[in-house]
Amino acid sequence: MSLTKDQILSALSAVPNPTGGGDIVSADIVQWVATCDANVSVKLSVPGAAPEARSTLRAAVERAVRTLAIGEDEPLDRVAVEFVDAAGSRETAEQEPGEDAASPVNAKYVIAVGAGKGGVGKSTIAVNVAVGLARRGLATGLLDGDIYGPSLPTMLGLDAHEQQVHRSRLQPMLVHGVKAISIGKLVDADKPLIWRGPMAHGAFKQLIERTDWGELDAMVIDLPPGTGDVPLTLAQSLQLTGAVIVCTPQKVAQDDAVRAVRMFQQLDIEVLGVVENMSYFIGDDGKEYDIFGRGGAEVMAQRLNIPFLGAVPINMQLRANADAGNPSANFEPKTAGGDQIPKALSQLVDNLEKQMALAAMRQGQSKPTLNIS
Numbered sequence: 001m002s003l004t005k006d007q008i009l010s011a012l013s014a015v016p017n018p019t020g021g022g023d024i025v026s027a028d029i030v031q032w033v034a035t036c037d038a039n040v041s042v043k044l045s046v047p048g049a050a051p052e053a054r055s056t057l058r059a060a061v062e063r064a065v066r067t068l069a070i071g072e073d074e075p076l077d078r079v080a081v082e083f084v085d086a087a088g089s090r091e092t093a094e095q096e097p098g099e100d101a102a103s104p105v106n107a108k109y110v111i112a113v114g115a116g117k118g119g120v121g122k123s124t125i126a127v128n129v130a131v132g133l134a135r136r137g138l139a140t141g142l143l144d145g146d147i148y149g150p151s152l153p154t155m156l157g158l159d160a161h162e163q164q165v166h167r168s169r170l171q172p173m174l175v176h177g178v179k180a181i182s183i184g185k186l187v188d189a190d191k192p193l194i195w196r197g198p199m200a201h202g203a204f205k206q207l208i209e210r211t212d213w214g215e216l217d218a219m220v221i222d223l224p225p226g227t228g229d230v231p232l233t234l235a236q237s238l239q240l241t242g243a244v245i246v247c248t249p250q251k252v253a254q255d256d257a258v259r260a261v262r263m264f265q266q267l268d269i270e271v272l273g274v275v276e277n278m279s280y281f282i283g284d285d286g287k288e289y290d291i292f293g294r295g296g297a298e299v300m301a302q303r304l305n306i307p308f309l310g311a312v313p314i315n316m317q318l319r320a321n322a323d324a325g326n327p328s329a330n331f332e333p334k335t336a337g338g339d340q341i342p343k344a345l346s347q348l349v350d351n352l353e354k355q356m357a358l359a360a361m362r363q364g365q366s367k368p369t370l371n372i373s
Contacts, residue, residue, distance in 0.1 A: 003065075003074050005033050008040060011068040015060045018053050019046060024061075031084055038077040040065050043084045054083055105208060105238060107141065107216035109356045111272065112243040114264070116256025118225040121277040122246040123151040124322060125312065125348075126222035129244070131327045132349035134177035138217035141172065141179045145204060146224040150184030157325020158185060169212040176328045181211050208237055218356070227263040242272035242359045244309065244352065249276055249296035257297070261304055270362070272355040273307035274300065275348060282315040282340055307355055310348035313340055 009025055017027040024030050024044070032043035042061055046054065062079045069076035113126040123146065130142040144152040153159060156175050163185040164171040172179035213219070243264045247257035257274065264271050276297035281289040294311070301308040317337030321329040329335035331342050 002038065003035050003040065003069060003072065003076075005035060007068060007072070008033050008035065008042070008065060011064045012042070012061060015057070015064050018057050019049065024057070038075045039080070040076065040078070041080045041082070043082050045084050047085070105141070105213055105216070105219050107213070107219040109218040109241045109360060110221070110238050111218065111352075111356065112145075112221045112223055112240055112264075112269070113246060114223040114243055114260050115225045115246045116227075116258070116260040117253060118149070120225075120246050120248045120253055120257075121312075121314075122146075122225060123155060123222050124318075125244070125246045125275050125277055126220055127152065127155050127322075127327050128312075128330055128345050129349060129352060130178045130180075130218075130220040131176050132331065132345055133218050133220070133353070135328075135331060136349065136353075139179075139215060140177070141213050141216045141219040142181075143207060143211075143219065143221045144180070144182035144184060145207070145221045147183045147204060148224055150182045152180055152182040152222065153184040154325060155322050155327060156180055156182075158182065159325070161185070166212065168210070170207070170210055171212055176326075179213060179216070181207060183207060205237055227259060239363075240269050241356055241363065242270040244272050245274045246277050247274055247297040247300065248278050249290075249292040249294055251296065253292075254296055254300045257300065258304065261306065270359045271306045272352065272359055273309035274298075274304075275309050276311040278314045279311035279344075280313045282313050282338065284316065286338070288313070307351070309351045309355070310344060312344045312348060315341065317341070 009030065012030055012033075013023045013025040015024045016022075017024050017029060019029075020027065029044050029046055030042065031045050032041075034041045042065070044057065044061070046057065049057070058081045061081050065079045066076060111129070113122055113129065115122040123144075127142065130140050134140040142152065142156075144150045156173075156178075158173055158175065158180070161173045161175070163173075170181060172181045173185075174180075245257050245260050245264075247253050261271050261274075274297050276295070278292060279297075280294050281291050283289060298308045298311070315337045317335070318330060318341055321327060321335070326335075330345060333339040333342055336342050
């Protein structure tokens with residue numbers, strides 16, 4: 001059982017009003033109180049107060065809440081105190097002690113990897129593209145934006161890594177030459193993320209803005225499948241270089257991929273190209289099997305007049321390397337089950353680099369907008 005809102009308000013009623021008589025609750029300085037498990041959040045409004053007065057008030061509020069928790073024998077991990085304006089928005093000049101202000105991703109290229117449907121290997125392509133760019137000397141970040149089904153902890157072997165936080169900023173994990181961050185390292189791996197749109201929106205923005213990415217040449221973002229809240233949030237939060245659409249050869253996957261292409265086009269985000277994943281299966285005997293009908297995604301790309309970035313086959317070793325969290329193995333014939341996978345990934349990264357450079361030259365400065373009528 002955690003602290004209740006009423007208990008917290010009662011404790012805060014003992015904190016004096018720094019701008020007049022009474023306490024901060026009766027003076028309507030406390031705008032909002034929320035509690036979840038061992039975390040408490042309090043929003044205060046004190047227009048015109050000096051920084052010293054705010055610092056003193058923050059300390060008094062935190063002390064009151066922590067004293068309450070001790071008295072109630074309730075565990076308490078964090079007390080977040082924010083100062084807001086009259087509209088309830090956080091005052092950008094105000095931040096907690098030791099906290100760095102939110103900052104956008106600082107990368108020359110920002111690439112979103114999306115798909116119209118699940119199960120087409122979107123995360124596989126995102127991971128291998130990021131590793132491929134890093135192997136070519138680009139400082140590369142990889143953001144697991146698939147908040148409903150994060151795959152990066154498994155595919156990058158992050159289980160042995162602990163998520164580090166420094167001065168309220170998430171620290172990416174450096175694996176396979178890539179700086180990676182995943183919502184999967186911030187939640188219980190066995191619990192489903194049952195989030196509505198605004199919660200997903202907020203979580204995604206936190207991953208973007210509260211991660212200490214440093215200077216990057218390229219940022220690759222693994223989106224959830226479909227055309228919902230998170231892709232829209234991404235489009236409005238970052239200046240994207242462009243989007244990569246992943247599709248398997250069969251018609252049912254193409255139909256959904258076309259919808260994803262149209263979504264990005266409607267948002268004025270350039271589609272850098274289409275990748276045909278699981279283009280064919282390579283057996284242990286080296287024979288190729290066109291399980292899904294090779295070439296369908298390339299034909300779709302031609303019909304939509306967008307670049308075709310390449311076809312990536314699948315074999316037993318590609319699957320094993322993903323399960324083992326070792327994508328670097330996909331770039332060496334000895335550990336990739338032959339030279340077909342490394343050649344396909346090399347061609348994919350070649351083509352993508354060219355499209356990234358062309359898109360960056362054409363890109364304007366305005367953020368995309370979506371008009372719904």
